[in-house]
Amino acid sequence: xxxKVSVAHSELKPGDKCPGCEKGKLSQKKPRILVRIKGAAPxxxxxxxxxxxxxxxxxxxxxxxxxxxxxxxxxxxxxxxxIAILKYGYGIPYDRLERMQKSLGIPMPASTQYELLEDGAVxxxxxxxxxxxxxxxxxxxxxxxxxxxxLKIKRDPEDERTGLFTTGIxxxxxxxxxxxxxxxxxxxxxxxxxxxxxxxxxxxxPILMCDALSWNTxxxxxxxxxxxxxxxxxxxxxxxxxxxxxxxxxxxxLEELAKVYHHDAITKEQKMGPTERLKYHKQHSKPVMKxxxxxxxxxxxxxxxxxxxxxxxxxxxxxxxxxxxLFLKDGEAPLDNNLCERAIKKAVLNRKNAMFxxxxxxxxxxxxxxxxxxTCELNGVDPFVYLTTLLRQKTRxxxxxxxxxxxxxxxxxxxxxxxxxxxxxEN
Numbered sequence: 534x535x536x537k538v539s540v541a542h543s544e545l546k547p548g549d550k551c552p553g554c555e556k557g558k559l560s561q562k563k564p565r566i567l568v569r570i571k572g573a574a575p576x577x578x579x580x581x582x583x584x585x586x587x588x589x590x591x592x593x594x595x596x597x598x599x600x601x602x603x604x605x606x607x608x609x610x611x612x613x614x615x616i617a618i619l620k621y622g623y624g625i626p627y628d629r630l631e632r633m634q635k636s637l638g639i640p641m642p643a644s645t646q647y648e649l650l651e652d653g654a655v656x657x658x659x660x661x662x663x664x665x666x667x668x669x670x671x672x673x674x675x676x677x678x679x680x681x682x683x684l685k686i687k688r689d690p691e692d693e694r695t696g697l698f699t700t701g702i703x704x705x706x707x708x709x710x711x712x713x714x715x716x717x718x719x720x721x722x723x724x725x726x727x728x729x730x731x732x733x734x735x736x737x738x739p740i741l742m743c744d745a746l747s748w749n750t751x752x753x754x755x756x757x758x759x760x761x762x763x764x765x766x767x768x769x770x771x772x773x774x775x776x777x778x779x780x781x782x783x784x785x786x787l788e789e790l791a792k793v794y795h796h797d798a799i800t801k802e803q804k805m806g807p808t809e810r811l812k813y814h815k816q817h818s819k820p821v822m823k824x825x826x827x828x829x830x831x832x833x834x835x836x837x838x839x840x841x842x843x844x845x846x847x848x849x850x851x852x853x854x855x856x857x858x859l860f861l862k863d864g865e866a867p868l869d870n871n872l873c874e875r876a877i878k879k880a881v882l883n884r885k886n887a888m889f890x891x892x893x894x895x896x897x898x899x900x901x902x903x904x905x906x907x908t909c910e911l912n913g914v915d916p917f918v919y920l921t922t923l924l925r926q927k928t929r930x931x932x933x934x935x936x937x938x939x940x941x942x943x944x945x946x947x948x949x950x951x952x953x954x955x956x957x958x959e960n
Contacts, residue, residue, distance in 0.1 A: 545559060547560055548560075574633070575619060575630065575634070576612055577639065578639045583596055584597040585597070608645075611917075612649065613653045614917050614920035614924065616641075616649060617905075617920060618906055618916055620650070621899055622879070622906040624882035624883045624887070626886050627643035627646045630646065650902065651894075653924055654902070657920075657924070659928070659935045660905070662935070663938075664905075664939075665713065667711045667939065668702060668703075668711045669731035671705055671706045672707070672740065672865060673704070673740045673742065673865055673866075674703070674704050674725070674729075674739050675702065675703040675705070675743070675867075675870055676702045676741065676743045676749060677701050677874055678699060678720055679880055679884070681716050681880065681884060681890070683716070683717075683892065683895075684889055684892070685891060696718065696720070697718055698719070698720050699715070699877070699880040699896075699900075700721045702721075702725060703872050703873045705872075709911075709941040710872075710908070710911040710912060712903075712907040713728070714876075714879070714903045714904050714907075715900055716896035716897065716900050717896065722750055722752045723748075723751075725752070725753070726753055729758065729759075738758060738759055738760055740762055740865055742764065742867055742873070743870060745763050745852075745853050762856050762857075762859040762866045764870035764871075765790065765868045766870065767870070768846075769790050771845070771846035771849055771850075772787055774842075774846070778843070779842065779843040782832065782843060783846075786850075789821055789822075789824070792818070792821050793814075793818045793821055796814060799813070800813055809864075811862075814861055818860075818861065819861050822861065826854060832844075833847055833848065876911075879906075879907055905920060905940075912941050914941070922947060926938070
């Protein structure tokens with residue numbers, strides 16, 4: 534976290550007479566920025582050497598008192614926050630951080646790192662649980678999953694499956710985004726069903742953006758539980774994969790889809806609302822997609838081998854055409870699932886560097902911190918400041934006011950608490 538220092542002019546201030554022309558008045562402008570960067574260990578320490586004196590006659594020992602404000606806590610909340618961000622934000626394994634810290638003279642064993650995160654997770658659990666309710670209430674939900682490995686895990690004896698997954702779910706509300714990670718034997722569809730159980734009955738069915746794998750919706754048995762949208766980028770990728778063998782037809786499809794993405798980029802640049810965005814896509818993208826659908830029908834009508842590479846790619850588009858084009862019927866539907874695919878990279882990065890979780894409990898600790906860190910990133914909030922602020926609160930406060938401690942509004946709650954503290958009468 535950068536330390537910001539405001540430097541005032543030594544002789545002038547806003548409103549003073551201009552020393553140059555001696556006629557005008559000086560006004561405040563954007564400051565000139567100077568950056569000075571220094572190296573430091575990820576985790577720093579202050580060592581207090583308290584002098585000890587011993588009587589050579591009676592043997593009694595006298596030890597100097599530590600400076601005021603040192604406290605009894607060896608590990609500050611900032612240490613927990615930094616370890617969480619390094620591990621679950623950037624995939625740096627515990628053992629790698631341990632070796633780095635040891636070489637810099639500040640030991641931090643891997644076991645201690647995990648214990649700090651596990652203890653911190655107890656404090657942060659109410660916030661994580663409320664994030665599930667926030668995601669369940671979102672109007673748009675993205676989901677995807679990736680394989681994961683847990684060394685020690687107990688399964689239901691009736692469950693014959695062997696797969697383990699980390700599911701990423703991103704809820705998009707009007708003013709904020711929420712990221713959730715869930716690791717275990719359940720796949721994306723099962724985890725999403727658990728989240729949507731928390732959705733209020735009076736709310737309209739959310740849009741679900743995912744790829745076309747059947748297990749993404751296999752547990753959503755209620756009719757109309759979601760408005761299904763499939764990822765256009767997945768369909769596009771199939772054409773990219775076979776483009777070297779079928780350059781001309783693949784290029785045609787890719788160019789047409791590029792037009793649609795260009796139209797969507799314009800809606801984002803102009804910050805169009807759902808109604809305006811839908812109208813724009815109907816005017817500009819619908820003719821493109823209609824012509825493309827007719828072209829695909831012609832190709833599949835005997836012009837391409839249906840079981841060949843191109844045929845399979847075009848059949849995929851045709852089979853899922855309705856959910857692939859939901860954006861032409863609903864102004865809130867996105868074109869692709871890239872938002873969630875970027876989120877799931879957090880889990881992939883952790884898997885590539887650490888390879889596995891030892892236990893399901895360890896996986897759940899990781900899910901909590903990944904969810905908090907990535908939700909901060911999605912909302913433009915400093916995760917280090919956020920985690921440290923939460924860890925310094927009482928667990929009861931976070932339990933009673935979890936909705937007020939979300940990344941997008943926690944500063945308001947902190948100001949309220951500080952004002953209440955200032956206004957308390959002295960005893």
